[in-house]
Amino acid sequence: QVQLQESGGGLVQAGGSLRVSCEASGRTKNSYAAGWFRQAPGKERGVVAAITWSGGSTYYADSVKGRFTISRDNAKNTVYLQMNSLKPEDTAIYYCAARLGTGLYSVDNEYRYWGQGTQVTVSS
Numbered sequence: 423q424v425q426l427q428e429s430g431g432g433l434v435q436a437g438g439s440l441r442v443s444c445e446a447s448g449r450t451k452n453s454y455a456a457g458w459f460r461q462a463p464g465k466e467r468g469v470v471a472a473i474t475w476s477g478g479s480t481y482y483a484d485s486v487k488g489r490f491t492i493s494r495d496n497a498k499n500t501v502y503l504q505m506n507s508l509k510p511e512d513t514a515i516y517y518c519a520a521r522l523g524t525g526l527y528s529v530d531n532e533y534r535y536w537g538q539g540t541q542v543t544v545s546s
Contacts (some may be wrong), residue, residue, distance in 0.1 A: 424448045424535045426518045431540030439506045442540055444518030446499040453524050456501040457481075457533060458492060460514035460542075467530055470516070471503060475524045486512075508544045515539040 430442040444456070457472035472481040472493035480492050491504040501518060519533035527533065 424425050424450060424454065424520055424522065426520060426535055426537035428516065428537045428540040431516060431542045433531045433543045433545065434508055436466075436508060436510055436544055436546050438508050438509060438544075439504070440542060441502055441504045442516055442518075444501045444503075444520075444537055446501075446520060446535075450499045452522055453539070455516065455523050455525060455527050456492075456494060456520045457503075457527060458503045459517045459519060459530055460512075462511075462514040465514075467517070469528045469530065472526055472528045474526050475499065479526045481526055481528045505542070508542075510544045510546045513541065513544050514542060515540050 425447045428444050434440050453475040458470040459467050460470050461467040473492045477494050488508045494501040517539045518537040520535045521533045
C-alpha cells in the first residue's frame with residue numbers, strides 16, 4: 423500500500439504562483455508513476471499533469487501547458503506541481519495520484535492510490 427499526502431494549497435491572486443507537493447509513504451520502493459488531477463465545484467475530475475517514474479516524460483492538460491510544471495524527487499518520495507500565472511479557473515481541489523508502473527498515465531481510472539486533496543483558490 424502507498425499513502426499520499428498533499429500539501430501547499432492555499433489562496434493566491436490571479437497571476438500568482440503556488441507549488442503543491444505530494445509525499446508518498448508506505449511501499450515506495452517500487453517504481454510508481456504519478457499524476458495531478460483537479461476537481462472544481464460542479465465539474466468532473468480531470469487530469470492536470472502526469473509524470474513517469476524516472477521523470478523523463480511528462481504530460482500536461484492543454485489548459486495548463488506553459489504555466490504548470492510537474493516534477494519529482496524520488497529520494498524524497500515527493501512529486502511537485504509548480505503552478506505559475508494562475509487564473510481563477512484554476513480554482514479546484516487538487517489531488518495527487520500514483521500507480522505501480524514506469525509508463526505515463528493521464529486517465530484517473532488508471533491510478534490506484536489517491537491523496538485526500540488540497541484546495542487551491544485563485545482570486546481575481
